[in-house]
Amino acid sequence: MKNYIQDIERALYDVRDEDKSIYKSDAGLTEEIIRDISARKKDPAWMLEFRLKSLEVYKKIELPTWGADISELNMDEIVTYVKPNAAQVSDWSQVPAEIKKTFDRLGIPDAEKKSLAGVGAQYDSEVVYHSIQKRLTDLGVVYTDMETALVEHEDIVREYFMTLVPPKDHKFAALHGAVWSGGSFVYVPAGVDVKIPLQSYFRLNAAGAGQFEHTLIIVEPNAKLHFIEGCSAPKYNVTNLHAGCVELFVKEGARLRYSTIENWSRNMMNLNTKRALVERNGLIEWVSGSFGSHVSMLYPCSVLHGEGARAEFTGVTFAGKGQNLDTGAIVVHAAPKTSANINTRTISKSGGAATYRSAVKVTKNAPYAKCSVNCESLMLDDESRSDTLPVMDVEGDEADIGHEAKIGRISEEAIFYLMARGISEEEARAMIVRGFVEPIAKELPLEYAVEMNNLINLELEGQL
Amino acid sequence: MLEIKNLHVKAGDKEILRGVDLKVGAGEVHVILGPNGSGKSTLMNVILGHPKYQITSGEIFFNGEDLTALKTFERARRGIFLSFQNPEEIPGITVENMLRTAKQAVTGEKIKILAFHKELLALMNELQINPEYANRYMNVGFSGGEKKRNEILQLLTLQPKLALLDETDSGLDVDAVEIVSSGVAKFHNENNSCIIITHNAQILKHLPVSSVHIFLDGKIILHGGAELVGKVSEHGYAHFEGKS
Numbered sequence: 011m012k013n014y015i016q017d018i019e020r021a022l023y024d025v026r027d028e029d030k031s032i033y034k035s036d037a038g039l040t041e042e043i044i045r046d047i048s049a050r051k052k053d054p055a056w057m058l059e060f061r062l063k064s065l066e067v068y069k070k071i072e073l074p075t076w077g078a079d080i081s082e083l084n085m086d087e088i089v090t091y092v093k094p095n096a097a098q099v100s101d102w103s104q105v106p107a108e109i110k111k112t113f114d115r116l117g118i119p120d121a122e123k124k125s126l127a128g129v130g131a132q133y134d135s136e137v138v139y140h141s142i143q144k145r146l147t148d149l150g151v152v153y154t155d156m157e158t159a160l161v162e163h164e165d166i167v168r169e170y171f172m173t174l175v176p177p178k179d180h181k182f183a184a185l186h187g188a189v190w191s192g193g194s195f196v197y198v199p200a201g202v203d204v205k206i207p208l209q210s211y212f213r214l215n216a217a218g219a220g221q222f223e224h225t226l227i228i229v230e231p232n233a234k235l236h237f238i239e240g241c242s243a244p245k246y247n248v249t250n251l252h253a254g255c256v257e258l259f260v261k262e263g264a265r266l267r268y269s270t271i272e273n274w275s276r277n278m279m280n281l282n283t284k285r286a287l288v289e290r291n292g293l294i295e296w297v298s299g300s301f302g303s304h305v306s307m308l309y310p311c312s313v314l315h316g317e318g319a320r321a322e323f324t325g326v327t328f329a330g331k332g333q334n335l336d337t338g339a340i341v342v343h344a345a346p347k348t349s350a351n352i353n354t355r356t357i358s359k360s361g362g363a364a365t366y367r368s369a370v371k372v373t374k375n376a377p378y379a380k381c382s383v384n385c386e387s388l389m390l391d392d393e394s395r396s397d398t399l400p401v402m403d404v405e406g407d408e409a410d411i412g413h414e415a416k417i418g419r420i421s422e423e424a425i426f427y428l429m430a431r432g433i434s435e436e437e438a439r440a441m442i443v444r445g446f447v448e449p450i451a452k453e454l455p456l457e458y459a460v461e462m463n464n465l466i467n468l469e470l471e472g473q474l
Numbered sequence: 475m476l477e478i479k480n481l482h483v484k485a486g487d488k489e490i491l492r493g494v495d496l497k498v499g500a501g502e503v504h505v506i507l508g509p510n511g512s513g514k515s516t517l518m519n520v521i522l523g524h525p526k527y528q529i530t531s532g533e534i535f536f537n538g539e540d541l542t543a544l545k546t547f548e549r550a551r552r553g554i555f556l557s558f559q560n561p562e563e564i565p566g567i568t569v570e571n572m573l574r575t576a577k578q579a580v581t582g583e584k585i586k587i588l589a590f591h592k593e594l595l596a597l598m599n600e601l602q603i604n605p606e607y608a609n610r611y612m613n614v615g616f617s618g619g620e621k622k623r624n625e626i627l628q629l630l631t632l633q634p635k636l637a638l639l640d641e642t643d644s645g646l647d648v649d650a651v652e653i654v655s656s657g658v659a660k661f662h663n664e665n666n667s668c669i670i671i672t673h674n675a676q677i678l679k680h681l682p683v684s685s686v687h688i689f690l691d692g693k694i695i696l697h698g699g700a701e702l703v704g705k706v707s708e709h710g711y712a713h714f715e716g717k718s
Contacts, residue, residue, distance in 0.1 A: 421562070426525070430556050433550075438547075447566070
């Protein structure tokens with residue numbers, strides 16, 4: 011346990027430069043490959059340098075020794091994950107049948123399916139995307155892909171890029187720094203309220219997107235934004251490592267809601283790093299649904315850096331057969347009167363393993379910090395696993411920290427009760443699971459709540 | 475309507491019902507009296523096919539159909555309803571949602587949301603249930619009396635052919651018993667039937683009782699008329715022991 015706490019701390023927002031490990035040559039990833047990626051992307055010189063420095067860091071850092079088992083990742087062959095365009099499938103017929111079936115079940119149109127699977131061209135939403143662009147531009151909002159941002163808003167990117175998640179943070183952050191590609195860039199000027207949610211969904215099939223994509227969002231003082239990442243359809247990639255990075259800067263009095271429902275295909279290792287820096291009286295709201303992937307390690311982090319800064323984290327994790335989903339949240343109270351709420355539901359079934367893991371740190375600079383954690387787990391059968399690992403590290407005075415955890419099995423009596431009212435066993439189970447996540451579903455935009463219900467129904471199918 | 479023949483039931487290794495015979499016709503109201511632990515609730519649960527119990531011998535027919543081959547929800551769709559002694563709390567499912575889903579399931583028809591909402595509120599008003607409870611999670615945080623009234627609300631909404639009422643009146647104050655028994659009286663007509671387990675004659679006040687059965691140690695030891703209710707409250711169950 012000691013180890014685990016130390017590791018979580020290392021993942022927090024601090025810029026320690028420790029080099030304990032031995033320099034190890036890595037046959038997989040070379041300077042040449044990085045230079046090649048950089049040249050293809052027409053990086054400015056400083057970005058190439060940044061990539062090369064990240065590569066050095068990557069070579070020095072060991073894999074994390076805590077969390078989900080990621081030993082099946084062959085780091086010596088990391089280059090096969092990194093090759094540009096490796097994520098693109100060229101042929102619809104190569105997309106696995108179960109993925110296609112799920113697309114059908116979710117009612118996704120053909121053109122969109124192909125796009126989601128990475129085989130199609132941009133579909134109709136291009137039009138939607140452009141009409142949104144016009145409205146945003148009128149407000150002075152910038153919403154574009156990272157590559158374009160690097161050209162058109164180079165100064166801003168340079169000021170913020172990987173300052174919140176520095177490459178030395180952990181091995182996959184370093185890898186990300188070296189090979190990142192694609193992603194979204196949003197800049198909201200002071201005082202602007204972006205009323206429509208922005209969805210990365212509209213530009214999903216940019217080359218290499220969804221593997222090492224970088225999301226950078228800056229919400230200036232008193233501005234407001236809702237950003238929706240990904241979508242609930244399973245994204246299919248041939249290569250199976252996802253090491254994205256999300257950096258969110260929430261300035262004084264600003265509000266940002268960041269929603270994700272991800273349903274990666276079941277061959278995916280999802281090792282994503284998400285972090286928000288919240289200034290005085292700012293608010294970050296995370297809504298996070300994890301359904302897909304083979305292995306996930308995902309702990310969105312809120313650094314409450316200004317007095318009165320707030321964080322709300324709402325998460326659902328559903329681990330089915332063959333899945334090991336290790337998810338949770340991190341909150342760092344680094345200023346007085348900061349407050350946070352963490353509210354999660356995890357479900358496991360058919361031998362799936364779900365772990366809730368969180369770290370709440372209250373620094374000496376954060377008197378009157380307030381944090382409440384509520385995590386509940388539901389196991390749908392005897393072969394599934396659920397663990398809860400909350401860590402609290404409180405140094406500040408007058409902190410008000412509350413924690414409530416519940417782990418339980420689905421109640422057979424409740425199922426009987428519903429069946430005694432004429433409801434089929436399958437529907438009874440689905441109702442109980444939906445009821446369990448209801449407090450979370452309420453937080454989602456309507457179409458997402460509907461899609462989450464569809465996903466739960468899909469997950470429960472064949473249970474009986 | 476319901477015919478039970480020589481029913482033997484076990485829970486694990488323990489035999490709980492030891493040869494129950496019971497016949498209930500359309501329009502009839504049957505009352506089962508008996509001490510706690512005699513197997514009355516087990517009988518109700520077995521009629522609906524609770525997975526905890528195994529039938530070792532005997533038969534249950536409902537309108538000529540062998541019930542034991544059917545799953546619980548299929549029995550409910552045939553028109554059997556159980557008002558539970560201890561209704562389950564189900565977080566995240568509102569009373570209205572659950573009832574609409576159930577109504578749709580038992581009728582097999584698409585339910586119109588607004589019409590259903592009106593109908594539900596009218597029934598809630600009659601049962602003196604706060605209309606806000608329609609949006610509360612099923613039985614979560616309800617008092618004992620509120621849970622029982624919620625059962626009657628479901629009975630009136632689903633309109634089954636056979637209502638099994640398992641101590642629906644227990645733990646209620648006098649006024650609440652009156653509300654519940656009026657609800658049951660409102661439900662009952664010449665086409666449907668009730669089996670009522672009770673310790674209290676008050677719930678029977680508005681109902682035409684057809685037969686009373688004394689239940690002891692896993693079987694019915696005495697069948698009789700409404701007069702048995704008075705005898706039990708006067709003499710207790712010991713009086714009937716050895717009378718089968």
